[in-house]
Amino acid sequence: MMQKPDGADGLVTINPLTDSELLASAAEQDTLAFEQLYARYSPTIYSLIKKIVSDKESAEKILVEVFLIFWKRIEDFNKENLFTGLVLLTRNKTLDYMKRKHGNTILPEYEDNYERYNIIPNLSNKINPLKLQNALKIKYEIGEMIKGLTDAQRYVLSLFYFDGLDENEISQKLKIPLPTVRSKLQVATDILLEKTRTLESYNG
Template sequence: MGSAQLTKTNSNDFELLQRVMKRDSKALEALYDKYSPLLFTLIRRIVKDDKLAEEVLADVFVIIWQKTNLYNFDYKNVFTWIVLLTKNKAVDTLRRRNGFAKVEYSDEYENNFIIPTVYDYNEFGFEEALNKSEQLKSAISKLTEAQRYVLQLAFFEGMTQSEIAAKLKIPLPTVKSKLTVALNSLKEKMNSEEV
């Protein structure tokens, strides 16, 4: 996808989200039609259950309908916001199903921990990773199996470092070290592929 087409897509999505904020159900339907297959795949990879993935997907679009006012309209990449929202909701749902959530789910919780902020985009370099998805897939495939597994547990299954340590029956410092090595290796592989 060229940068002109990407800009056009971002612009169309931005207009659709503005219409959703004005309670235009056709705009929400257009976003659903456009992104639900991708989002369902992302959710299913996290929750590993089709029925639960369908529930989470429905919840995501209810949140978009009800909370579009929390989107920072200065930030024009709607796709990134929707993907982060979806990831956050799926990981939270999985954590709750597995009994790891300690905080009650409420409107305030949703606003603070499920709905992405600009900080979320910048902290994880998420938008850059989306724009470089093929390069990222290639770099991940070159990691060792152990490195891929630890990254999967942390980023796709939403486990904390303590939970990973308990699951793998290894000390917490070892998990921290494995994650650091895996992320550094991934960064190195991503940088070497840019050249």
């Protein structure tokens, strides 16, 4: 959006469109608006994929597929939770891709309904949106929080959140009792939650 400021002939100020404005335009098949959303979020989304996928070729392929799904189902995304929705979509798609690639998990055929109910995130309007600038702002602090966990706690969290294993699968993989898995997840989550509250209080 171009706007000419008062008393400044010949000068213009560029006001970047908000996510809500771009999302509304993209939903009307405005490809330029979608390209702006891609430019805004693809670097962060690619970084998230690379935390789960090691090889560049797979990461780039997943990035393309994530934004193809986003374009195809853009009306399913809440304008107030866009970044959160893209992050969850990326996680779901990446884990599904890796499981299918390695073939160590039997999954249903990937078709329209499967994508809608297993890949597309279901976000409530009541969820507080995770804004991109806030996520980038606390990126370092989150890294420091995770460093404060024990090796066992970090590993269990990684298996649960990034490898997509459930509690039973983690128990079988690590050959430890299910209550132990639940305890480690709970303790690690409580620690991160408390550190997050402290950080929010400090930044607020």
